[in-house]
Amino acid sequence: MSKKRKTRHVALDGLSWQPVVRTHAAGLDFDEGLLELEEVVGVQVEYHQTANGRVATFTVDDSKDIPTAVEKQARPQTTIASGEVTQTAFAERRTITAFDSNNLLPEWHSFSLHPQLYAALYSQKFVNPTPIQSLTIPKALGGCDVIGVAETGSGKTLAYGLPILHELLTSATSSPPPPKSRRPLRALILAPTRELALQVSAHLNTCLNHHDATTTADGEPQKQKRKTTSDRGREGGPSVPRSPPLVSVAAIVGGMSTQKQRRILERGVDVLVATPGRLWDILEEDDELAEDVKNLRYLVLDEADRMIEAGHFAQLDSILRLTRRQFNEVVTDPEFRSEHQPAPSNDASPWPAMQTFVFSATLSKELQQNLKKRWQPRGVKKNNGPASTLDDLLLRLDFRDSEPEIINISPEGGVVSTLKENRIECLATDKDVHLYHFLLRYPGRTLVFLSSIDGIRRLTPLLELLGLPTFPLHSQLEQRQRLKNLDCFKSQAHSILLATDIAARGLDIPSVSHVVHYQIPRTVDAYIHRNGRTARAQRRGFSLLICAPDERRVARALFGSLGRQVTDVEEMNVEHHLLDKLKRRLRVAKEIDAVQHRANKAIHEKKWMRVTADALDVELDSDYLSDNGADRSSRVRDSRLVRLRADLKELLSQPLVARGVSTRYITYGSRPVAPAILAGEYQEGMIGVEKTDASANAVPLKEKVVTNAVEFEEWTGIQHCTMSA
Template sequence: WNELRLHPSLLRALSILGFTTPTPIQKACIPAAAHKGKDVIGAAETGSGKTLAFGIPILQRLLDERDKLLRQNNVASDSPLRALIVTPTRELALQVICDHIRAVAKFTDIKVAPIVGGISTQKQERLLKRRPAIVVGTPGRLWELMSSGESHLVQLQEISFFILDEADRMIEKGHFQELESIIDLLPKHGESREDLDPADNVFLSAKKRRQTLVFSATLTLPPDFKKKLKKSYGARKKSEQHSLSLLSERAGLSDTAEVVDLTSKNVVAEKLTESVIECTDEEKDAYLYYVLKVHGCGRTIVFCTSIAALRRLAAILRLLEVPAWPLHAQLQQRQRLKTMDRFRASTDGVLVATDVAARGLDIPGVRTVIHYQLPHSAEMYVHRSGRTARADKDGCSIALISPSEKSKYLTLCRALSKSSGLTRFPINSGYIPSVEKRIELALRIDRLLRENSKKKAKSTWFERNAKELDIEIERKDEDNDNVEAKLSGKKSELKQMLKHPLELRGFSRRFIAGVRIKLKC
């Protein structure tokens, strides 16, 4: 870090956070953006530290400018918006705020605020009245407040940084139009002033020099990328109207920008171990539970493509006393944040998530990613798998493949250049009978719970309507008592079963010392 000539306040925060050395993307981007004042387009695998690769240059430049004003006995009276960071999802925006930039800015007076959907606009307007120097937001909510004339967001004359994080996702349908509208509000670049000494470049008026930084994990640039940046917007072909190069140009990326491409040919992280378990759809629950109980170390994320499958799976895992929390797009923002807090607080917790958690989220200690259902694209598989093996640590990605997913699996292997397929995950079949007993009982309880819930809802509906019509109906309390008794019995049976560790076939409690087993890694 000392070689990057960072401000003492930043070095102190980095030391406390335990970031002893910069990652390759940080080493490449920080000097160009923080000290040379250059635009940067950066690409690196997930978990490589891209957030601080743009976060540190922002903080460094703001601190440098503040220190220069202090040396001149000149104190800025206003607090304009200096950096606008746009991310595709609210989870990513909140993580960029809470876990990274705000943590590194701990020993400074630089304010950072999140502007995302799912939180009341009144609350976010109150945050903006504090005039934060850095705003991190999603395109929809940012444009909503900008178009309503929110003063701190539309007074952009002093903006020094415009950042696009996960830029490739920004060009997907639903984001691009709002993003273009935001970009059109930014002040146009002045002269590039390349004749000035790079050390002085950071002190240029923000009106004359705004830096644009574009980052992604799956960034692919055409060979003539810099030439395309010189094209005028109107000269674009229709096929290029939603391209990454067009987005970079509209965002104001200079044709002299530093291009840092550290993406690996392997696509996924080097220390990621990928494997596959081939089974039927009915067997997936058992193999998932087997992996969690026999091989589970640290936090695990289980990915589903459908919310219905996610809800069912989370309910079954909770019945099996596995600390599992669901995360999907239909949850309210408050529920999502509570789920993430609980998952982070648990050293061996399980997050059952849709692809809303696949991109950008950096949760320490995630050792395993399990694809309960295969994603619809190889790119999403890469992003899912990127939740582990981050920051040069090892991790494991396991795909559960049913016969109906075979063709999708083969397509995935071709896209990842793995013609021979993924390595088979080692299964100790001696545990499976014990696993299947627990799963079968948990499924039976889940079925009874759902049936009971439906009956109660139907009964409530009848009672409510009968009351309105002044009709007396016969209650069947005996049936309800029988169901409750059956449920209670099954739950007690499962609870008793879960008190004991998983047993290998042939295991005898009478001669326990004579059996050598390893239950956990």
Template sequence: MKNKLSRKRVSAVLSGPRKKIKVGHDNADGLPWKTVSRPIDSGLDGDEGILELEEVEGVEITYEQTEQGKVARFIVIDVDEQEQVLALDNATNELSADEAEDGTIIEEQVFDSENLLPDWHPFGLHPQLTKSLHHNHFLIPTPIQSAAIPVALKQRDVVGVAQTGSGKTLAYGLPILHKLLAAATRKPTSKHRPVQALILAPTRELALQVTTHLNTCLNPYSDTVKSETDDVEKPPPRVSVAAIVGGMSAQKQRRILDRGADVLVATPGRLWDIIEEDETLAKELKQLKFLVLDEADRMIEAGHFAELDNILRLTLREDQNDQIQDDLPSMPVDHDADDEDNKEKVARDQMQTFVFSATLSKDLQKNVKKRFKPKKPKNSKKDDKPASTLDDLLLRLDFRDSEPEVIDLSPNGGLVSTLTEGKVLCLSADKDVYLYYFLLRYPGRTLVFLSSIDGIRRLLPLTELLNIKAFPLHSQLEQRQRLKNLDRFKSIPNSVLLATDIAARGLDIPSVDHVIHYQIPRSADVYVHRNGRTARAMRMGFSMLMCAPDERRTARTLLGNLGRLEDEIQEMVIDLGMLDKLKARVQLARQIETTQHKSTKAKHERNWMRETAEAMEIELDSDFASESDSENPTKHQRKTQQAKIAGLKAQLKQMLSQPLIARGISAKYITSGSNPIVDDLVSGECKLCAFIPFAVLNSCCR
């Protein structure tokens, strides 16, 4: 290993002549040392202290491994060479200082964005960002990015409305990262970093996803060849991003905040819990430079996220009328305090606000299951328009921009051009059969939305018995399990995710082929966000609405709030002969699940009662004991029940092994195709329409 001494004068260090020579480790005494004067106040007097000090310039020390161990050898740099190296260092330091001011000088010489990213180059983004965009193949900005980024770089407040999967995260993320990178020093320190940007998201999964996307933009791509410095501890990043969400260790998140983060992505609940115990964080939020509300319509719904109001109050500018002025003439004026107040006021006035969502209309938030009749004040005019979500935001947010830029690129009726819709009219009791029919007929990555957690718990064992890979996602799962199920769903091509509406907003799951509305959503904006999990980034997607007779009115109102008619969604044709065969499978699986659940539930209740009584030191009466003995099956009864369940499972296994033969189709398993038929239907290139009994009645299937 080679250690270089400082090229400046070093006291009490080995020396050598000013010409380039090699000196062995045993010749140190022969080097030309130069004596320097000793300070008078050093306290080293007499023969007991150090007699004299010597110094040297331009020595490099190398360690060589020999049989006697590691020995040091000295290399003296020639004076002319030394001056050249010092001049090079000074030039590098000057470049670093210039780069610290605008963040572009050095790296622009490395990455040519004008030729490699011609569509991104006019924005003038930081080279680190353009390099990451090129590496991740984001070669062309999306419409919302092209419209929002130039405005955001001019320090304007932005309200963006665009369809799901259109790249809204980078639309506000890139301007924020650009400005933070430009203001950051080239050699960041490990000191505490105050929060400069706060991004609020309604769900944990969305907050973690935003954090991942921003870190992807910040972290330059690494070389495939491992360098010699990979094992060395890496310096702190120039801009750091951290996530604060519920369901994870609060102590670990507090340690992250103690270290500091430039960009904080958080859910309102967990963030407010930490703010109540962290006065430093509350003060930092008062001087934010950037505030982002992602999926803003969900964030301000009535009855949701009460903590959001408390957080937004910290970002408000103080009203001069509310400030208490001290009129005592005898009190001295603290000019330093006035300067700090002025700086804080300037920081408050310079905050930039971003509001992004796929839907920003109050009409979409009406609960379609309730008869909503807005109350008009007595003096209201007939032409008055109902309050919108943007009006609510203007009341709750303190836009520094007098006229925020509103960019509305949302499609008419909330329907993405690459999305094809279909519906199935069936009884509520038959929805399981129709769902099983669709999953067999159209293999792929399918996201099934339900309105209740109980519905997921009922469907999950059925899918397992029917050999369908399904994973649950709802709010009562631990955060670790939720993330694990998401990863499994993303990695398995033909899988099903049974989810509540926590998965409806913002989640970017690659290649979701189908979205099934097993239960009608409560509002039109939820319907739009559910559909947004497929047909993302100009990919084709399919959405199916399962509607029972008692849900027809709800569906009609839902589509009416979107400005659409019920007949616009075409009904799908069902092969009833095939449906009857599948119904037998589902009924048998339901019988097995009911038998197992009944036995498990009875056993669980008895054990819970006994354990609770023991914990409370209560003796159970004889009636409970005798009743438990009568309900508790004997060994013979348990064996009989287990044999019955085993027989039913064997029967179901035999049924699942039999091929399903559709009319006009050769005898093959219905899932034998490698490409889902829906891909052909939505692309308009259906070649099997004459043989498909289950298809949307589009132009190619009539």
């Protein structure tokens, strides 16, 4: 006779809910907008039909000894080592308390950072500080306000991030915050784009992640994986809740779940990374957060020149007004004074006055001029406004120092030494084929910048039809799709990202081989930041400018503002004889895209007409509702699409052959290519075209020496011919 189970009914809030661990990618791709995911074990759901409808009851099996949420709160937590009852319901906070920085990181040792940060730097293989970090960190640790100008990819995030995390970690280690109390906001980092804000948050959290680093007998560090709560349970030890971090970092950006972000802020964070628009939306309804902003310890403006540019972030002024500690002029109105000025307090604050950091790669108003506008005649200025971006900052920010520390190590001409620049001058109608040729000729991770979203929407299906992995990135995409496309671009070695200037600032995408300016940017600082997506951290990079005749004036103004000439940039060596075949491929791909676009437009218009007629209670004509004509046109369209796709497939299957190469007799002819093909020295699908780096194949025209007819045809694209008398 089986023993009867002992069960009881409990309320929903009394169940033993347990958090579900989710990956970051899963949170973005599938369940965006959910506050939390939790599961409950050992509970049976029973449904009963009542007068008020169907009601669910929850039955707990007591024979399994599963505590409810109320019982779990009443039970004390035990430690892993001794099993003694602790005073709090949280596990011991894990942090590095000692690190041999003198031997493992000698270049960083003089900064005297928190051991946790040393362990993170060593784990990430940041052995030497960059120049901007070497100059900024001592000043920041000394309490100075800092304005930093340095080239893209120079490590500006850690330049201001390490001093902030050092002080917060040091304070939290000596006096940990209460586990269940709300954390006051200590540092606010403002960024112009969502992607940059999320990237900064990820970098700072990497510094706070636990890194076990112990030294072995031979002096080498040995990393140990941190045991999680589930691991301890499998080993037979008591399970404890995951402990809160000593310092918490969160990102608040638009396009993502507002409810989830508000819940994070209700718990409190130490460091908040945000875009001005979403932050101000929350501040308007959260008085407690607004009070935290008034009492900030650190304020950071990343890519500041973009944010203070006129007309871009109106909310930034409102946020900066909250951070101001004093008025520049005496206020006599008592009502205004009592409303806007904080009342004096005799209590000494444990946090000193606010420290401000401002960083960018460009801090000059001349670089922000719209190059496509007509030049204003020289003479008296129209207004007496500030003469530079730095003057704007001094007026709009409440610097502690009357003269903040200015660190400017930006390179001359806005170009880093590891970047190679080239240009192609062609007709506007030939830009597509030159771009296609470059992407085939030099495969790699390529970032193509355009000034218009319509251009991205036009190029994306064309390149996809041509078999190239292409991903768009612009402001009209949903945030989830933007992040997904960015992750796909990062994960594939040979991929293409078609982006507007939202991808030009601050994004640290690993191993970007090429940057292509399909459309010339309107400002010089946009050109500098675009180029900064490659040649980062002393790596080599390549930048290509595709210039049409109507863009030459803008190009001259662009390089003139940098103190250079357009002719200083070498022209790209293009295999012109291959462009004809590529034009045929592009022509067929454009026809396919046009047919598909017309079909989708017709379907959309007909669907819209039916929905509108139903909403207005209007009956459509029977001829319009008839699908006979639509079926005939659809069959014609489908047959044309099948033919065009077959033609494109045939063209794509044909290899591109360089001049002087015989595909029938590859071991003979003026250029035998069999040994090079076997050695893998030629590009895939391009017979006779050597596999070279883009910067190595860029030869200035004045240095080109033509020695025979074959080289003449390759260089000029003109068929060589002989004339008889």
